[in-house]
Amino acid sequence: MAIRRDALAARREALGFTQETLAQELGVELSTTGRWERGTLTPQPWRRPDLAKLLKVSLDELDILLNPPQTTTTGRSSATRREVMVDAALLTGVIAADHMLGTHSEEPLRQQATLVSASAGVTDLHRKYQAARYGDVARRLPEVNAAVDALVAGGPARQRREALGLQCSVAIVAAKLATKAGDGEAGWAAAERAREAAESAEDTFGLAAAAYQRACALLRAGDSENAEQIAVSAAAGLRGQDPQSATWRGALTLISSVIAARRNDFAAARERLDHADELARWLGADDNIGWTAFGPTNVLIHRTSVAVALNDPRGTLATAEQLDITALPVGLNGRQAQFHLDSAWAHAQLVEDPQAVIHLLETERVAPELVRANPNARSLIEDLLARERRRDVPALRGLALRTGVAA
Structure with missing residues (x-):
């Protein structure tokens, strides 16, 4: 019986790869990466060094991602199989280290976090946030944040840049959570921490994510003018012709369209929605690069939000009729709820x-x-x-x- 490799999928997502882009990098069919993650196919030995390099793990750590533990349960469990596997991925870096050193330790995760375990923890936070499980995120956030900060402060120098990327990503979760709770000031502070980490890591897309959250925090605080300026400027600075650049340009353009609608500028809102729609159609699918959920369906969701901001109920429902909400990737409960x-x-x-x-x-x-x-x-x-x-x-x-x- 095939065992899903959800920790492998979590690692891929944490590094910004879709199944398609990872397949392209490795020169394999798209179906191949999907079968690896479903557990119906295992990468051949000669593929593994390249796969490990792209996922930024050692061959030992990759072996653990490819051979997850088989869990049997009795009765009804409150956690899904995917959640159990992702939580198990938090231990993969520690297990790999123990295998190489021939030791075993029971120290808390935050004391022995590795890049792999911390990355899985951050991925888990983003996934739970998108599933609108805000209480779970709030409870888990301090532990994951401490583990990431410890990596930045005392981890291997050669991994500092990626550790800073994780620090940016976990700060993004904190910013989202604070803004969702209505605390624009705390949302801004967390977004600023994300920006500082992204600047230190020289992470273009981390800076884009931080700009998006800074705009959201300012919008929550009632400063729509500066929020719009940040979103528009950040989108204009992304000139790459690749899926990540198009995704972040689209996401920033969507938030700026909502801001334009709130100041009753219908022309600017429509122009930005149309531009975002062009980018989404170029991407061709409802993907979740950078935890944005950006794609054609998400553009339509924002069209309904723009119609709401323009106080146009009939326009809202006319757009809603065009939506197939089931086209969104699984787990985007917050977007469905909107x-x-x-x-x-x-x-x-x-x-x-x-x-x-x-x-x-x-x-x-x-x-x-x-x-x-x-x-x-x-x-x-x-x-x-x-x-x-x-x-x-x-x-x-x-x-x-x-x-x-x-x-």
Whole structure:
């Protein structure tokens, strides 16, 4: 029975490779890298040195990624198989070191983190954030942050640049979490830490990610003018003709389109959305490079958000009808929830309360933590309650109780 190599996939994602770009670098078919990760095919010995080099691991560490432990469970587990495997990947660097040294240690992860284990930890944080599991991210963040900081401060000199890249990436998670919670000041501080780490690492895409989070933090704090300037400037500075450059140009262009809409500049918002759409079509797929989820579906989600910002409920729903939300990569619960929230707002504006509640229930289903914490969702539920018709929308009262809007 094939065992999925989720730690191998996590390592690839952490370094910004898609299955396609990794296949291109190695000169193999796209299906080959997918089969490696599904566990139905194992890289031939002569492929492994090149694969290890691209993944920036030793051959011993690669061997562990290719031979994950087989776990058997009884009863129902609260963790998915993928989560279990990713968490197991946190130990791969330590295990590899023990194999080479012939020793075994039970020190905490933060005391013996390696580049591989720290990278898997950061990947796990990003994945959980995109799944809208914000409580899990908040609990895990300090440990992973400490492990990464220890690598930067005392890790091997030859690995310092990649350790700084991880430091940037974990600061990006912290910035996202703070901004999501409504703390623009803390979001800005974390984004600035990301920028400093990216500058030290000379990481172009880390700087792009930091710029995006700085813009988000400023927008949350009400400084849309500087937020827009940062986003537009950062996008203009990315001139590469490669998937990562196109992805970050597109992501920064999308946030600037939302900012333009909030200041009622329909022309600028539409022009930027069209430019982002061109970049997404050039990429050709809904990918998740750099944890951006950028692609054609994400552009449509932002078109609905722009219509919301322009107070255009009919335009919001017209765009939503073009969306196949299932086209997004698995695990992007936060993006799915945003689509449902925007749709709920539009229906509520048109006094179509049953449809609004249906979308709110879908928001709760895919991202329960988000609907409980999001001020826009709570405000929308309050507005619907104010004109509640229980016979038409019987599920509204239960939703309000579960989210704490009603006592």
